[in-house]
Amino acid sequence: MPAERLVVIGGNAAGMSAASRARRVNPQMEVVVLEKGETVSYGTCGLAYLVSGVVPRADDLVVHPPDYFRAERGIDVRTGHEVLDIVPGQKQVVVRRGQETLALKYDKLVIAAGGAPAGTIPGADGPGVFHCNDMAGALALRKFLEERRPRTAAVIGGGYIGLEVAEALRRRNVEVTVLERSATPLEDIEPEIGQWVSERLARHGVRVEFNAPVASLESGRSGVGVVFGDRPALQAEVAVLAAGLAPRAELAAHAGVELGPSGAIRTDDRQQTNLLSIYAAGDCVETRHLVTGGFAYVPLGTTANKQGRVAGENAAGGNATFPGVVGTLVTKVFELEVGKTGLSENSARAAGFAPVGVSVDSVSQARYLAGKPLRVKLVVERESGRLLGGQLAGEEGAARRVDVLATALGARMSVADFVHLDLGYAPPFGPVYDPLLVAAWEALKQLGRRR
Numbered sequence: 001m002p003a004e005r006l007v008v009i010g011g012n013a014a015g016m017s018a019a020s021r022a023r024r025v026n027p028q029m030e031v032v033v034l035e036k037g038e039t040v041s042y043g044t045c046g047l048a049y050l051v052s053g054v055v056p057r058a059d060d061l062v063v064h065p066p067d068y069f070r071a072e073r074g075i076d077v078r079t080g081h082e083v084l085d086i087v088p089g090q091k092q093v094v095v096r097r098g099q100e101t102l103a104l105k106y107d108k109l110v111i112a113a114g115g116a117p118a119g120t121i122p123g124a125d126g127p128g129v130f131h132c133n134d135m136a137g138a139l140a141l142r143k144f145l146e147e148r149r150p151r152t153a154a155v156i157g158g159g160y161i162g163l164e165v166a167e168a169l170r171r172r173n174v175e176v177t178v179l180e181r182s183a184t185p186l187e188d189i190e191p192e193i194g195q196w197v198s199e200r201l202a203r204h205g206v207r208v209e210f211n212a213p214v215a216s217l218e219s220g221r222s223g224v225g226v227v228f229g230d231r232p233a234l235q236a237e238v239a240v241l242a243a244g245l246a247p248r249a250e251l252a253a254h255a256g257v258e259l260g261p262s263g264a265i266r267t268d269d270r271q272q273t274n275l276l277s278i279y280a281a282g283d284c285v286e287t288r289h290l291v292t293g294g295f296a297y298v299p300l301g302t303t304a305n306k307q308g309r310v311a312g313e314n315a316a317g318g319n320a321t322f323p324g325v326v327g328t329l330v331t332k333v334f335e336l337e338v339g340k341t342g343l344s345e346n347s348a349r350a351a352g353f354a355p356v357g358v359s360v361d362s363v364s365q366a367r368y369l370a371g372k373p374l375r376v377k378l379v380v381e382r383e384s385g386r387l388l389g390g391q392l393a394g395e396e397g398a399a400r401r402v403d404v405l406a407t408a409l410g411a412r413m414s415v416a417d418f419v420h421l422d423l424g425y426a427p428p429f430g431p432v433y434d435p436l437l438v439a440a441w442e443a444l445k446q447l448g449r450r451r
Contacts, residue, residue, distance in 0.1 A: 003030045007106035011035030014282025015112035017308030026316035030137040031075045036082035036285035037236040047138040052168035057385045086255035108315040115245035115283035115299050128218030131241040132380040150237035154226045158185040160331040162242035176206045181213035188344045190377045192359045196393045200336045212387040245299045263296035269321040270309035281307035288324030292351045326409040330399045339402030342389025342409045358443040362435035364397035386412040415440045
């Protein structure tokens with residue numbers, strides 16, 4: 001009897017995690033990965049550092065080349081293979097390889113198609129316009145920067161990818177203007193944290209235009225004209241699209257796979273879609289949000305790897321589950337660390353909670369060691385005192401502390417319980433009253449409860 005065949009669409013975080021896990025769970029299973037690009041298993045989150053030159057070579061971001069998976073893991077990785085269609089009734093995918101189109105049968109299928117640059121802007125495919133969402137895009141942008149040496153750039157989008165790209169461009173002495181459609185940098189950031197981010201950008205010469213949705217891009221001899229609002233077009237020698245990610249779910253939808261309200265694939269906690277034998281994972285799927293209890297689109301590399309592992313195990317006959325996320329994110333804006341997890345005040349209110357927000361300023365070390373400023377914002381539910389979310393900013397200590405908040409959210413802790421956490425203390429790492437606990441005490445005061 002021939003071995004079962006697992007076909008995986010997409011060869012990056014979720015896809016290779018699925019393929020590798022399936023191979024371990026069922027060594028007899030034939031595992032085929034179809035990747036339309038030429039590179040698999042690379043660190044997407046490091047692409048901005050490749051653009052800046054901090055990471056000198058593209059190979060430095062590659063975890064393993066295709067030949068490694070073929071020789072060492074027995075996984076048939078096929079680069080340059082683009083899936084055009086999924087035909088569930090015949091259990092096959094239609095694939096384009098160069099000029100050839102072929103059909104490939106599967107017994108189990110994992111869709112790990114990832115995400116694409118969000119939004120459709122007229123002129124986005126013109127010369128001088130780039131994105132930094134995949135290896136090919138980042139390398140094309142870097143080549144343009146090194147060969148043409150532009151002096152001015154427009155970055156469309158002020159989310160974490162956009163700000164990382166802005167920093168990368170400044171490292172190459174490019175004058176940068178960020179165009180952000182909302183009133184603050186970084187999606188769903190608290191005003192208290194966003195203020196510090198804006199100040200840091202200005203300090204490093206990054207100009208930001210808020211409330212500036214881009215209507216079109218007009219490429220010409222001297223560069224790109226960026227049209228936004230009723231103002232004159234912004235002229236730049238290069239433009240970078242960084243307005244977030246949208247799920248690549250068109251193939252799945254055409255095959256009858258159910259999508260959620262976000263447009264991403266809906267799965268259960270086993271990463272199973274509504275179609276038998278078809279699983280999905282990574283930036284093309286929705287996931288359960290453990291604070292709201294609903295589904296959300298949270299495209300992050302950590303989530304993609306975990307979901308891919310679950311999908312691969314179950315496709316190979318196992319029984320793994322992925323419970324969901326609390327939406328934890330850390331990024332770096334020049335020297336400033338920024339961390340967020342759970343819900344902001346606005347998103348908590350939109351989710352039906354009655355939130356209370358508390359902000360405190362503290363320091364990252366004991367004051368006699370000249371600790372650096374650290375700002376904490378907590379969001380709690382008024383009636384129950386349950387912790388709903390938190391954000392931090394500072395030059396040190398913010399990124400590691402957000403993990404404490406993420407753990408507390410996963411445990412559905414109240415601030416009354418949180419204030420008693422036995423956190424580590426030494427003067428080089430924080431004041432004797434940790435900033436997180438100080439914020440929790442302040443929240444209890446606002447709730448009118450005793451500590």
